[in-house]
Amino acid sequence: MTNSDIDHLTQAMHKAQALKLVLDSEFDALKKQDLTAFEVLQAQKLEILNFLAADELMEKVKSHTEDQDKAASSVAIWDQVVALMNECRDLHRRNEILISHKLETIRGALQTIQSPDPLNSVEIYDRLGKIRPSRGGAPMGDA
Numbered sequence: 001m002t003n004s005d006i007d008h009l010t011q012a013m014h015k016a017q018a019l020k021l022v023l024d025s026e027f028d029a030l031k032k033q034d035l036t037a038f039e040v041l042q043a044q045k046l047e048i049l050n051f052l053a054a055d056e057l058m059e060k061v062k063s064h065t066e067d068q069d070k071a072a073s074s075v076a077i078w079d080q081v082v083a084l085m086n087e088c089r090d091l092h093r094r095n096e097i098l099i100s101h102k103l104e105t106i107r108g109a110l111q112t113i114q115s116p117d118p119l120n121s122v123e124i125y126d127r128l129g130k131i132r133p134s135r136g137g138a139p140m141g142d143a
Contacts, residue, residue: 006074006077008056008057009074009077009078010077011051011057012051012052012057012077012078013077013080013081013084015048015051015052016052016080016081016084016085016088017084018044018048019045019048019049019052019084019085019088020084020087020088020091022041022044022045022048023045023088023092023095024091025037026038026041026042026045026095027091027098030095030098030099030102033102052085
């Protein structure tokens with residue numbers, strides 16, 4: 001196994017670690033609703049994913065796994081890369097769930113605001129804590 005071959009696997013390990021950090025930062029940006037930071041992280045994530053999906057890297061890994069002598073020395077590094085990528089997959093899913101939840105909340109709020117249906121109306125209280133009559137529907141006592 002050449003130093004170049006080990007370098008490719010080591011680079012893959014570093015990129016997988018970087019991806020994990022980006023996904024954690026992405027989650028923090030989503031929680032804070034910091035869209036500027038989220039956009040910057042998307043560019044970083046894309047760069048890392050492009051490296052990890054590069055044909056050259058995949059060819060190196062494939063050649064190592066086919067050669068038993070080389071495979072023995074690179075398996076430990078590759079196993080770490082695979083474990084990190086599995087962790088990144090789980091972090092990505094977590095971020096996706098958070099995004100989906102936020103989008104569903106926004107859709108629900110928009111539907112409530114836009115809907116003239118009195119069944120979907122929200123009760124609004126005045127300064128004294130009493131329910132204000134609905135804009136278009138019947139007062140609560142008349143229902």
